[in-house]
Amino acid sequence: MNIYIKVCRKKLLEFLKLCDxxxxxxxxxxxxxxKALVKTPANQASSIRKIQRKDNxxxxxxxxxxxxxxxxxxxxxxxxxxLAFKEYRxxxxxxxxxxxxxxNFTFFFTGKATTLKRLLTNTVTLNVLYLAVNTIVTxxxxxxxxxxxxxxxxxxxxxxxxxxFIVSWVGASYAIYANLDHNNGIINGLLKDWGMDPVxxxxxxxxxxxxxxxxxxxxxxxxxxIVYYGNLMSVDTSLFEAATLDGANRFQIMMNIxxxxxxxxxxxxxxxxxxxxxxxxxxxxxxxxxxxxPALRPRxxxxxxxIIRALQEDIGSVGMSTAIGLMQxxxxxxVLMAVNKLASWIDEKGTVF
Amino acid sequence: xxxxxxxxxxxxxxxxxxFIVISLAIVYPFISMLSVSLLSQKEAMAEGYSIWPKxxxxxxxxxxxxxxxxxxxxxxxxxxxxxxxxLLTVILNAMYAYAxxxxxxxxxxxxxxILLFTMFFGGGASASYIVNVxxxxxxxxxxxLIVPGTIGAMSVIIIRSFFQGLPYGLVESAKLDGASEYxxxxxxxxxxxxxxxxxxxISAFIGYWNAYYAPMMYFDYGKATTLSLYLQRxxxxxxxxxxxxxxxAEMLDxxxxxxxxxxxxxxxxxxxxxxFPWFQKYFVKGMAIGAVKA
Numbered sequence: 001m002n003i004y005i006k007v008c009r010k011k012l013l014e015f016l017k018l019c020d021x022x023x024x025x026x027x028x029x030x031x032x033x034x035k036a037l038v039k040t041p042a043n044q045a046s047s048i049r050k051i052q053r054k055d056n057x058x059x060x061x062x063x064x065x066x067x068x069x070x071x072x073x074x075x076x077x078x079x080x081x082x083l084a085f086k087e088y089r090x091x092x093x094x095x096x097x098x099x100x101x102x103x104n105f106t107f108f109f110t111g112k113a114t115t116l117k118r119l120l121t122n123t124v125t126l127n128v129l130y131l132a133v134n135t136i137v138t139x140x141x142x143x144x145x146x147x148x149x150x151x152x153x154x155x156x157x158x159x160x161x162x163x164x165f166i167v168s169w170v171g172a173s174y175a176i177y178a179n180l181d182h183n184n185g186i187i188n189g190l191l192k193d194w195g196m197d198p199v200x201x202x203x204x205x206x207x208x209x210x211x212x213x214x215x216x217x218x219x220x221x222x223x224x225x226i227v228y229y230g231n232l233m234s235v236d237t238s239l240f241e242a243a244t245l246d247g248a249n250r251f252q253i254m255m256n257i258x259x260x261x262x263x264x265x266x267x268x269x270x271x272x273x274x275x276x277x278x279x280x281x282x283x284x285x286x287x288x289x290x291x292x293x294p295a296l297r298p299r300x301x302x303x304x305x306x307i308i309r310a311l312q313e314d315i316g317s318v319g320m321s322t323a324i325g326l327m328q329x330x331x332x333x334x335v336l337m338a339v340n341k342l343a344s345w346i347d348e349k350g351t352v353f
Numbered sequence: 354x355x356x357x358x359x360x361x362x363x364x365x366x367x368x369x370x371x372f373i374v375i376s377l378a379i380v381y382p383f384i385s386m387l388s389v390s391l392l393s394q395k396e397a398m399a400e401g402y403s404i405w406p407k408x409x410x411x412x413x414x415x416x417x418x419x420x421x422x423x424x425x426x427x428x429x430x431x432x433x434x435x436x437x438x439x440l441l442t443v444i445l446n447a448m449y450a451y452a453x454x455x456x457x458x459x460x461x462x463x464x465x466x467i468l469l470f471t472m473f474f475g476g477g478a479s480a481s482y483i484v485n486v487x488x489x490x491x492x493x494x495x496x497x498l499i500v501p502g503t504i505g506a507m508s509v510i511i512i513r514s515f516f517q518g519l520p521y522g523l524v525e526s527a528k529l530d531g532a533s534e535y536x537x538x539x540x541x542x543x544x545x546x547x548x549x550x551x552x553x554x555i556s557a558f559i560g561y562w563n564a565y566y567a568p569m570m571y572f573d574y575g576k577a578t579t580l581s582l583y584l585q586r587x588x589x590x591x592x593x594x595x596x597x598x599x600x601x602a603e604m605l606d607x608x609x610x611x612x613x614x615x616x617x618x619x620x621x622x623x624x625x626x627x628x629f630p631w632f633q634k635y636f637v638k639g640m641a642i643g644a645v646k647a
Contacts, residue, residue: 055457181611
């Protein structure tokens with residue numbers, strides 16, 4: 001019985017080997033044929049070419065649905081950009097509206113300069129401020145998390161820190177409303193308990209730079225922390241051991257091994273975010289301020305909220321907001337390129353392109 | 354030796370303390386929402402909101418359940434949008450990624466470029482809005498919520514790098530056995546790349562569930578709403594009434610009780626919060642790939 005099984009197994013193995021050999025042979029032939037395809041005359045390889053062509057058509061057909069979506073929702077709107085040079089009227093449609101040349105851009109220099117100045121200063125200063133603070137906080141948190149050794153604790157912290165990432169700004173606006181509402185809000189209740197005057201938060205724009213900063217950090221800190229932490233996990237551990245043997249303390253290890261390791265990632269993340277310095281997080285600026293409350297606009301009105309208002313309430317012209325949007329993406333692109341160049345001088349590894 | 358060890362423990366303690374404080378700060382908004390939704394209307398009127406309701410009740414939730422029909426409708430719409438959107442996202446991105454991932458496919462560079470270009474340049478908010486409304490006539494149409502976000506450069510990059518990580522011999526041997534590209538894609542690539550597709554599916558689902566921009570822009574009052582849009586409108590009304598000092602008595606019925614609004618918000622937000630930790634692994638993995646390839 002035993003021998004029988006052994007023989008069987010042997011035969012089977014031989015058979016499998018044979019199959020394998022045939023397979024490998026066929027594979028080689030296929031490879032040679034497809035390679036030869038480039039050089040052989042058409043009549044010789046016509047059948048293979050036919051197969052190749054069929055394959056290519058099938059591959060292309062797989063990408064067609066995606067291409068259609070891109071054409072309709074990404075490329076078609078680019079034609080809408082002509083509106084930046086037109087005076088849009090709903091009745092005339094996009095192509096029927098009158099050309100006005102660069103009139104929509106002139107208000108950058110004249111006319112509603114105060115609005116524009118407010119929009120630009122708010123957008124750029126708030127974005128840069130939030131980005132800077134967020135970067136610093138996430139680097140510190142990522143590096144500190146890496147210092148911990150307790151697996152369970154690390155997982156718990158990671159999960160909690162990441163939670164706000166999956167909550168929309170609309171949901172978050174309820175939390176902030178519960179805290180800041182004038183009559184019933186939790187914070188005003190506490191202020192009253194401590195014998196202080198309640199604050200009309202939704203009427204005091206000066207506080208909102210900081211309130212929004214807290215919201216921004218609350219939402220975004222988890223993402224950066226996890227990215228930097230994950231990146232630190234790939235450091236060669238022998239570096240740490242060697243450093244410890246040489247008598248480096250923890251702080252020195254952090255500054256001389258951990259930090260140089262994540263620096264390129266920090267730089268490329270910052271470059272990418274700076275590319276969007278003229279595009280703010282619309283959800284935050286709109287919903288956190290309770291639908292872009294007029295009273296809070298001096299400090300919280302940004303380009304994106306202005307564009308939405310222009311579309312919904314007809315306060316500005318569509319042409320103008322398209323013009324602003326166009327300038328937004330062009331300026332963003334220029335900043336991206338400039339910062340990328342700058343980064344290449346600081347650290348070659350950090351550049352995006 | 355001993356001193357050194359003790360010192361490290363103290364440092365660790367401080368780091369733990371730091372993270373505990375931060376975790377509490379991050380969880381606080383969720384707790385404040387939850388506790389306001391558990392407040393009784395009377396207590397809220399008399400003493401304002403508080404983090405510790407003295408007599409927590411579920412009366413807001415009962416109220417929500419009693420007036421459930423608009424919410425149920427919104428919930429159903431949200432689910433429909435989420436599920437179809439997620440399925441579409443996964444399949445479209447995977448198909449696109451497969452085409453782009455095949456080195457023998459001559460058009461792959463141009464197809465890849467068509468996608469990547471959209472990362473850096475687009476029509477912008479107002480041009481897109483006008484085109485979608487005037488040319489494609491998609492106002493008040495659920496398609497506008499589902500289709501535009503499906504294909505994304507980042508997801509295609511993630512799936513593509515996963516496909517390229519699979520041994521290429523798989524494709525070649527299937528070819529030898531006479532499989533068509535469709536068969537290779539559906540029978541080999543898709544089953545093998547569930548981790549990558551899972552990552553895309555989860556982030557897509559969260560994205561669709563939370564989407565606020567498109568519903569707000571493209572849907573008029575009284576038309577189909579998603580849960581997120583329903584929440585927005587509720588908040589609009591709430592803050593409007595909070596602004597006006599004296600509300601006429603006959604209008605009071607129209608004011609959504611704030612506890613009730615909070616209850617709806619909790620119903621929207623908390624399930625995600627509780628379910629998410631189980632899927633976090635996939636999510637983080639996808640992000641790591643995205644970060645490297647960006």
